[in-house]
Amino acid sequence: MHVIRHISPAITWVGGSDRRLSRFENLFPIPRGVSYNSYLISDQKTALLDTADSSILQRFLENVSAALDGRPLDYLILNHMEPDHCAGIVALLERFPSLQLVGNAKTLTLFSQFYDLPLDGRTITVQDGQILSLGSHTLQFFFTPMVHWPEVMMTYEQSEKVLFSADAFGSFGALGGTLFADEVDFARDWLPDYRRYYANIVGKYGVQVQNALKKLAAVDIQTICPLHGLVWRKDLNVLLEKYDLWSRYQPEEKAVAIFYGSMYGDTENAADLLSCALADAGVHNLTVYDLSEIHVSEAISEIFRCSHIVLAAPTYNNGIYPPMLTLLHDMKALNVQNRTVALIENGSWAPTCAKNMRALVDELKNMSVLEQTVTIRSAVKAATRTDLLALAQTIAQSVQG
Numbered sequence: 001m002h003v004i005r006h007i008s009p010a011i012t013w014v015g016g017s018d019r020r021l022s023r024f025e026n027l028f029p030i031p032r033g034v035s036y037n038s039y040l041i042s043d044q045k046t047a048l049l050d051t052a053d054s055s056i057l058q059r060f061l062e063n064v065s066a067a068l069d070g071r072p073l074d075y076l077i078l079n080h081m082e083p084d085h086c087a088g089i090v091a092l093l094e095r096f097p098s099l100q101l102v103g104n105a106k107t108l109t110l111f112s113q114f115y116d117l118p119l120d121g122r123t124i125t126v127q128d129g130q131i132l133s134l135g136s137h138t139l140q141f142f143f144t145p146m147v148h149w150p151e152v153m154m155t156y157e158q159s160e161k162v163l164f165s166a167d168a169f170g171s172f173g174a175l176g177g178t179l180f181a182d183e184v185d186f187a188r189d190w191l192p193d194y195r196r197y198y199a200n201i202v203g204k205y206g207v208q209v210q211n212a213l214k215k216l217a218a219v220d221i222q223t224i225c226p227l228h229g230l231v232w233r234k235d236l237n238v239l240l241e242k243y244d245l246w247s248r249y250q251p252e253e254k255a256v257a258i259f260y261g262s263m264y265g266d267t268e269n270a271a272d273l274l275s276c277a278l279a280d281a282g283v284h285n286l287t288v289y290d291l292s293e294i295h296v297s298e299a300i301s302e303i304f305r306c307s308h309i310v311l312a313a314p315t316y317n318n319g320i321y322p323p324m325l326t327l328l329h330d331m332k333a334l335n336v337q338n339r340t341v342a343l344i345e346n347g348s349w350a351p352t353c354a355k356n357m358r359a360l361v362d363e364l365k366n367m368s369v370l371e372q373t374v375t376i377r378s379a380v381k382a383a384t385r386t387d388l389l390a391l392a393q394t395i396a397q398s399v400q401g
Contacts, residue, residue, distance in 0.1 A: 002066035003059065005179045007223065007231060008160055010137060012040045014048075014063035016056035017174035024172060028200055028297045032193065033174030036060070036084060037227050039164060040067045041157065044135030047075040047102075049155060049164045050227055051088030060088055061095075072096055075124075075132070077139065078103035079166040080152050081110040085227055090117060100124050102132065104143060106151035128153075142215055144168065146208040148201055154216070161222035168212065169239055171197045171229030181230040186238070190230065194239075196301035197228070198246050203304065203334040209247035213240070249337035249365075251307035254399050255285035259299055260312040260344075261292060261321035266379045267346045270388060271312050273380060274344070277392030283399050291323035296330050303336055308399055311361075312344035315353040320360075324353075328360040337365040340398055342391060346376040370394055 005013045019033035036052040038060065046068060052060040064073070073096045076089065081103075089111070093099055101111070102124045111119070126132070128143040138158040145152060147168050155164040172193040178184050202209060224232040224239065232239055245252055258275055262268035268290065275288050287306075289299060291313075303309055313324035320328065341361050345354035354373045361367050372394055374387045 002062045004063050004067050007039070007162070007179075007225065007233075010042050011157075011160065011162065012042070012067040013179055013225075013231070014038050014040050014060065014067050015052055016059045016063065018053065018055045019174045021055060028172070028196075029295050030172045032172065034172055035175045035228055037225065037229075037231075038064075038088075039225050040064060041134060041137055041139075042067070042071070043137045045074040045133075046071055047077055047132075047134055047139065048073055048092070049077045049225070050079050050085045050166075051076070051092065053084040054087040057087055057091065061091060064088075064092070073099050075100055075102050075134075077155050077164070078107045078111070079155055079164060080149060080227060081107050081114070082149060082167070083114065086111075086114065090115060093117070093122065102126060104128075104141070104151060104153055106145075107153075110151055131158075142212075142219075144208070144212040144215070146205045147212050148205055154212070156219055156221070161220050163216070163219070163221045163224050165224055165226045167201065167227050168209070169224050169229070169232070169243065170201075170226040173229060175230075179231050180234075181232045181239075182234045184230065186230075192301065194229065194242070195246070195252075195304055196297055198243070199301045199304040199334065200297045203246070203300070206247040206249055206335060209243060213244060213247070246304055249335065251339065252305045253285055253307065255287070255306040256283055256308040256310065256395060256399060257299075257302045257306040258286075258288045258310040258312065259291050259324070259327060260289070261314065261324045262290070263314055263321070266376060267312050267314055267344070269380050270344055270346070270374070270376055270384070271310070273385060274310065274312075274388050274392055277389050278396055281392055281396035283396050291327060296323075296326050299327050300330055300334055300336075303331065303339065306339075308340045308342070308395060310342045310344065310395070311357055312346075313353050313357070314346040315351050318350065318352055320353050320356050324357070328357065332360065332363055335365075337367065340368045340370065340395075342370045342372070342395055344374045344376065344388075344391075346378070348378045351375050351377070370398070
């Protein structure tokens with residue numbers, strides 16, 4: 001049986017959720033699942049905005065059929081050709097012989113790479129800014145390349161002022177009946193997933209996100225309909241301000257995140273001692289993470305949130321403990337910038353971890369590395385404790401300054 005929700009009398013959500021999928025892109029853990037959003041506009045002509053993933057294909061097709069209510073589907077707008085949004089294209093082309101695919105030149109190139117299906121006479125290639133009339137509804141296409149694929153465009157419906165934003169403004173997390181952001185406690189229940197989605201899926205492309213925000217700045221947007229997550233019809237500034245911060249690589253909060261790797265508990269001991277000293281110094285926006293126990297995507301998300309990060313790890317094979325090395329590589333891959341970093345190393349005979357971590361951090365832009373590096377020789381001793389307490393004071397002054 002179909003499950004649909006109306007965004008307006010003419011616009012219907014026809015997507016669905018997958019609560020069984022454990023990893024997004026077979027990479028990022030998604031304990032709350034994920035939604036695949038698709039939207040139908042019904043006017044003199046009908047237009048579907050993107051399709052869905054193969055995991056929900058049957059339900060998706062039922063939803064489209066119910067929303068069409070016996071009408072043909074005239075246009076399929078392809079804002080994004082990633083497989084989790086285009087698994088329904090072939091089925092729709094077969095069901096609706098007059099259906100036309102609407103996309104840009106790069107969209108159609110990607111289609112031909114994914115599918116061996118002739119499209120003679122069944123495509124409309126649009127240009128940036130071009131419009132398509134459905135009757136009283138008019139679609140305008142805005143190219144937003146590398147947010148986060150090269151073919152990506154967003155579609156703006158002019159009469160209802162709705163932006164269909166592709167993967168931008170999306171999130172991990174299955175929908176649970178509530179479709180609109182104003183139906184949930186966003187800060188409590190959704191913001192962490194929005195942040196982790198942005199940081200890991202879109203985070204590398206801050207310049208391109210800024211370009212998209214500037215392109216859309218003059219557009220009167222009243223509703224945002226992304227391909228994952230919630231639909232926004234109120235308080236759009238909450239989401240837009242987050243995207244502006246994240247894409248400029250500015251921290252959301254004056255906060256400290258301590259990330260440690262520890263083989264036998266001694267580096268963990270140092271992290272705990274430092275965290276307590278920071279709390280005593282008045283730093284209460286403070287978190288501690290064992291990099292062997294959390295997924296690196298969670299660490300990256302916290303780095304996008306926090307102004308200050310502490311990296312603590314033992315030397316391993318004359319280099320960096322592997323979970324910490326993975327985090328540092330991801331920080332570079334995702335273009336992390338504008339953070340204050342403190343370093344703690346451990347080594348029983350030849351500690352080199354801090355030097356190696358510093359070299360990788362120095363490859364990032366606008367990173368301030370505190371000069372006070374703490375070196376542990378096997379286990380925390382009285383002198384090490386003194387160094388950690390001094391480091392806590394320096395971090396606290398930086399956070400509170």
